[in-house]
Amino acid sequence: MLYLYQFELCPYCEKVRFILDYKRLDYSKIEVTPGVGQLELLRLSGKTQVPVLKDGESIITDSTEIANYLERKYPEPALIPRDALQKGQCLLIEAWADASIGVNSRKAFVGALNQYGNFRSSILPRETPDFLKSLVRSVPGELLDLVGTGLGLxxxxxxxxxxxxxxxxxxxxxxxxxxxxxxGSQPTLADFAVAGLSLTLKFPSGTYLNIPEELKGKGIPGLADHSAYDVFFNWRDRLYADYRKDQGPTNNFDPTPTSIEIN
Ligand SMILES: N[C@@H](CCC(=O)N[C@@H](CS)C(=O)NCC(=O)O)C(=O)O
Structure with a gap:
């Protein structure tokens, strides 16, 4: 069995989940507790970041390393083209997506959370009491922006x-x-990297993730709802429908992380 140590909302984890589903590999998700769980992860993998994949005795960190490992160990269906030109383009797009979409989407997501109270409260668990939701909604965006500035966000x-x-x-x-x-005419690592890393630009509307209903199909205003990018988001919807495993209805969003267990 494969185990993926992850955060459900992490775009780099979505890239890996796409690849695992494309290769039709069964895996269990282990939601890491921010902070304490990351310390446990450090002991397991030598890194505090997710995603981390455990396959038997092998522990692999970093989404690109995980993609390369899966391609070596489970070669079919192939993720990386054999044709030299396509392979070069695929590797270049993957590296670019990690550095540009991955990094910028994190900043844009934090910006949208600061600016839109409703967006902020919608990432809270369903059971959050209403008074707490409205409290979170009502924190002034300017205040959050000021805090963000101190963090470079x-x-x-x-x-x-x-x-x-x-x-x-x-x-x-x-x-x-x-x-x-x-x-080209087949999906490759480039497609799954770009699709996964754009997760927080617009959340997929299907039942692929354990996220609140309010978030599905929603995203960053000006990007998620701009007709200029319809081609992109339609392509991504198609990729989800064709390759990402549907988890069925998950009506009880529970982000309570499972504390990771390390042997
Ligand atoms: N280069 C890494 C980036 C992974 C990454 O940035 N993970 C974030 C979550 S999306 C993380 O673990 N952040 C927690 C931290 O840095 O402590 C990869 O491709 O896997």
């Missing part, structure tokens, strides 16, 4: 991230208006 940094993401989505839409997948 303030208004200016968010604006820059949104500008970069618009350029990324435009470039991807141009490619996808002319091809079914990013490097």
């Amino acid at each position: 303030g208004g200016e940094s968010v604006k820059e991230a949104l500008k970069n993401l618009k350029q990324d989505l435009e470039a991807l839409s141009l490619i996808l208006a002319n091809r079914p997948y990013l490097t």
Whole structure:
């Protein structure tokens, strides 16, 4: 059995979940507790970041390393093209997606949480008492922005991230208006990286993830709802429908992390 140590809302974990589903591999998700669980993860893997994959005695960290490991150990269906040109494009797009979409989408997500009280309260668990939800909703965005600035996630940094993401989505839409997948006629690591890393730009509307109903199909205003990026989000919906495993109805969003157990 494969075990994926993860955060449900982590785009790098979604990239790995896409790859595992594409290769039709069964796996168990282990939700890591931020903080204390990451210390346990450090003992297991030498890193505090998710995703981490455990396959028997093998422990693999980092989404790119995990993708390469899975391709070596479970070669069919292939994730990386054999054709040299396509392979080069695939590896380049994957590395670019990690660095650009992954990093900028995190900033844009924090920016949207700061700006929109309803978005902020919708990531709270269903059982959260109403008074707490409205409290979270009513914290002034300016105050959160100020806190964010101290963490390098303030208004200016968010604006820059949104500008970069618009350029990324435009470039991807141009490619996808002319091809079914990013490097040709078959999906590759490039597609699953881009689709996974764009998770928080717009959450998929299907039952692929254990997230609150209110979040499904929602995303960052100006990106998720802009018709200029319809080609991109339609391509991603198709990728979800064709390759991502449907988990069935998950009506009781419970983000309570399972404390990870390390032998
Ligand atoms: N390069 C890593 C990035 C993974 C990453 O940034 N993970 C984030 C969650 S999306 C994380 O674990 N953050 C917690 C931390 O850095 O302590 C990969 O590709 O797996």
